Amino acid sequence: MKIMGLDSCADTMVGDAMRRGLSGGEQKRLTTAEMIVGPSKALFLDEISTGLDSSSTYQIVSCLQQLAHTTESSVVVSLLQPASETYDLFDDVILMAEGKTVYHGPRRNILDFFKGCGFTCPERKSIADFLQEVLSRKDQEQYWSYWHEQYAYMTVDQFVEKFTSSQIGQKLINELSMPLESSEGLKNALSFTKYSLSNFELFKACLSRELLLMRRNSLVYIVKSTQLALIAIIAGTVFLRTRMGVDTVHASYYMGALFYALILTLVNGFPELIIVLSRMQVFNKQRDYNFYPSWAYAIPAAPLKIPISLAESLTWTCITYFLIGYSPEALR
Numbered sequence: 283m284k285i286m287g288l289d290s291c292a293d294t295m296v297g298d299a300m301r302r303g304l305s306g307g308e309q310k311r312l313t314t315a316e317m318i319v320g321p322s323k324a325l326f327l328d329e330i331s332t333g334l335d336s337s338s339t340y341q342i343v344s345c346l347q348q349l350a351h352t353t354e355s356s357v358v359v360s361l362l363q364p365a366s367e368t369y370d371l372f373d374d375v376i377l378m379a380e381g382k383t384v385y386h387g388p389r390r391n392i393l394d395f396f397k398g399c400g401f402t403c404p405e406r407k408s409i410a411d412f413l414q415e416v417l418s419r420k421d422q423e424q425y426w427s428y429w430h431e432q433y434a435y436m437t438v439d440q441f442v443e444k445f446t447s448s449q450i451g452q453k454l455i456n457e458l459s460m461p462l463e464s465s466e467g468l469k470n471a472l473s474f475t476k477y478s479l480s481n482f483e484l485f486k487a488c489l490s491r492e493l494l495l496m497r498r499n500s501l502v503y504i505v506k507s508t509q510l511a512l513i514a515i516i517a518g519t520v521f522l523r524t525r526m527g528v529d530t531v532h533a534s535y536y537m538g539a540l541f542y543a544l545i546l547t548l549v550n551g552f553p554e555l556i557i558v559l560s561r562m563q564v565f566n567k568q569r570d571y572n573f574y575p576s577w578a579y580a581i582p583a584a585p586l587k588i589p590i591s592l593a594e595s596l597t598w599t600c601i602t603y604f605l606i607g608y609s610p611e612a613l614r
Contacts, residue, residue, distance in 0.1 A: 286311045287338060288311055296312070318349060320573060327357070331362070340371075350373075363410060369408075374386070374387060374388055377392070396425075400428045401427060403425065404425075422435060477573075484574045513546060521602075523605070
């Protein structure tokens with residue numbers, strides 16, 4: 283969250299059509315963070331800089347660079363007009379135009395390739411802007427460096443031919459033409475664990491998240507308990523001291539009071555049911571991304587609600603027990 287710059291909005295709801303939450307840029311950073319959490323060995327990110335300022339884009343790409351170098355993952359990012367600082371973070375560059383690959387190789391060699399084609403990037407010009415403009419018919423001429431030769435527009439196909447015949451292009455073709463030796467087993471290209479962490483770590487993470495969500499929803503539980511206490515006082519006055527004898531008439535009073543308590547306790551749990559249903563969409567997405575197994579989500583979610591249910595039942599019993607007059611012994 284700190285790497286993605288989301289620590290400042292850690293307690294903010296993502297938001298939906300009815301509730302304003304994270305901004306568009308924050309949501310994009312959140313989506314990028316979700317992709318990093320899973321055990322993926324290859325990430326394909328399309329236009330992650332849309333709606334972000336240059337500083338946020340640099341921060342995200344820097345995180346992706348560290349991820350790629352640390353875990354030996356492959357990260358492919360498509361960007362339009364990246365800042366010079368962001369452009370310098372990439373190891374390789376794939377430059378495409380009109381659906382064709384003009385250059386695919388190390389970033390440090392791309393200017394030498396275009397210099398060999400007759401085009402030079404000015405010192406104060408952003409390399410990313412130069413790479414886009416040098417392929418444009420209206421902007422290409424300003425970068426022509428062979429002043430002793432007459433300029434002629436170089437098409438994308440001509441650039442492709444130049445790249446194919448270059449040393450970098452030939453090396454790429456040779457690498458792609460080599461058959462894959464399945465016996466070697468490219469372990470770096472595969473993930474051999476379904477989840478990024480151990481079962482205990484996953485369970486502990488889900489448990490801490492459930493506790494955090496319960497603290498955030500503490501107002502719901504306070505309102506529920508207060509409402510239950512008020513209804514218990516009203517119910518106690520309705521069935522006030524019905525213990526006048528153990529017979530058929532008074533037994534129906536006791537059974538009515540018990541049935542009412544049972545129904546009210548059941549209805550009092552509906553707000554919790556709505557919260558659970560609203561979280562199912564997030565759970566299904568994170569489970570499919572192999573963030574954690576279903577049991578790691580379900581086991582902490584259920585037992586943590588038991589103390590709340592017991593507290594609500596105890597509140598109801600303490601208020602109504604002697605008002606209704608079930609039995610003079612408290613142990614009963």
